[in-house]
Amino acid sequence: MTSEITDTLADAQTNTRVNLIGLTREALAEAMAGIGEKPFRAKQLWHWMYYRGATDFAAMTDLSKTLRTKLEDRFVVARPKTAREQTSSDGTRKWLFEFTDGQKAETVFIPDDDRGTVCISSQVGCTLTCRFCHTGTQRLVRNLTPAEIVGQFLAARDSYGEWPTPMDERRMLSNVVLMGMGEPLYNFDNVAAAMRIVMADDGIALSRRRITLSTSGVVPEIHRCGKELNVNLAISLHAPDDDTRNVIMPINKKYPLKELIQACRDYPGASNARRITFEYVMLKGLNDTPAHARALIKLVKGLPCKFNLIPFNPWPGTPYECSDADTIHEFAEIIWNAGLSAPIRTPRGRDILAACGQLKTDSEKLSARERRLQAEKAWAEKEAVV
Numbered sequence: 001m002t003s004e005i006t007d008t009l010a011d012a013q014t015n016t017r018v019n020l021i022g023l024t025r026e027a028l029a030e031a032m033a034g035i036g037e038k039p040f041r042a043k044q045l046w047h048w049m050y051y052r053g054a055t056d057f058a059a060m061t062d063l064s065k066t067l068r069t070k071l072e073d074r075f076v077v078a079r080p081k082t083a084r085e086q087t088s089s090d091g092t093r094k095w096l097f098e099f100t101d102g103q104k105a106e107t108v109f110i111p112d113d114d115r116g117t118v119c120i121s122s123q124v125g126c127t128l129t130c131r132f133c134h135t136g137t138q139r140l141v142r143n144l145t146p147a148e149i150v151g152q153f154l155a156a157r158d159s160y161g162e163w164p165t166p167m168d169e170r171r172m173l174s175n176v177v178l179m180g181m182g183e184p185l186y187n188f189d190n191v192a193a194a195m196r197i198v199m200a201d202d203g204i205a206l207s208r209r210r211i212t213l214s215t216s217g218v219v220p221e222i223h224r225c226g227k228e229l230n231v232n233l234a235i236s237l238h239a240p241d242d243d244t245r246n247v248i249m250p251i252n253k254k255y256p257l258k259e260l261i262q263a264c265r266d267y268p269g270a271s272n273a274r275r276i277t278f279e280y281v282m283l284k285g286l287n288d289t290p291a292h293a294r295a296l297i298k299l300v301k302g303l304p305c306k307f308n309l310i311p312f313n314p315w316p317g318t319p320y321e322c323s324d325a326d327t328i329h330e331f332a333e334i335i336w337n338a339g340l341s342a343p344i345r346t347p348r349g350r351d352i353l354a355a356c357g358q359l360k361t362d363s364e365k366l367s368a369r370e371r372r373l374q375a376e377k378a379w380a381e382k383e384a385v386v
């Protein structure tokens, strides 16, 4: 047999076995009941999978040999396949992960002095068409499953060898942001299932204070997120008035600013200790004047919040430019003088296209003009569907 054939056979075999990653605790207990095992087996497996990071049943030494073989026959503990891994000169690492159906998504790890943040994707592509975002030019292919969402975190942690889970909170991978590809609130059930696994205290055990979900502003789901998950909330605001926001974020026509800001005011736990983050991408000549800054201050009056000013990260074919450094500083100062925090985010991993809004998984070789036309076509097609 050629190695290609043996690989294919091995894949086919994997595909018929069920991946235990991503199952809720209850589903894991049911899977054990299905093979005639007691519910406490689920607890043991959970520990091996999410505390120890084991991927091989043979390593699960407190299970009998017979049970290990039985598990091996029916199940796998699988990660997405790493199709590519790149490390930036600033230490940022980006993975292109491939799922069992061949679809791909990107994950980024951003190390800092006091923390390390894993930026996770929730969809392959995105249905929305924010004009400044590279992912927005990609067609939505599908939602990621809980296994694929939590799998990105597990694979990132494998890459840094950080198993068993350090329990003292001094962890390399200490924070999660749902700011990769896709709109997490259009895949809320799967995102929530994955985050519950990440938060479970007998496994990865990240507290909800260390998880931030970023949304373009899907108002009804913001309410749900607050009620059911209550992680930190970040809003891609990017404009202080409906006219500007409608142009760069078409979702604003569905959920205008008044409703969006109200949803933020209603978000549980929004307090000075746990402020809502407003992300604001600085686009030259579009949303970056002192008048825009003053309008922003008025818009968020009385809301416990902070701003995060993001210098626009260009991508091939984009119609926009980043605001000048002086303009960004002046903008930050106006907000700062109103008593609101407005740090300017340092772009990370630009050399490997890992910075905000640069993620996109199909990278054909096209000229800038061809890319621009392709982006416009993709936006028109997607907006016709939504």
Ligand code: SAH
Binding pocket: 130, 132, 133, 134, 178, 179, 180, 181, 182, 183, 184, 214, 215, 216, 235, 236, 279, 280, 281, 310, 311, 312, 313, 314, 315, 356, 357, 358
């Ligand atoms: N879909 C979600 C999360 C992913 S985007 C959302 O829109 O919030 C993560 C952040 O990067 C968002 O604030 C997004 O608006 C911002 N972003 C998108 N494209 C960007 C670009 N080219 N430069 C800088 N930030 C960008």
Ligand code: SF4
Binding pocket: 126, 127, 128, 129, 130, 133, 134, 135, 136, 137, 180, 181, 182, 183, 216, 236
């Ligand atoms: Fe989708 Fe977010 Fe990009 Fe908008 S900014 S297109 S919601 S990924």
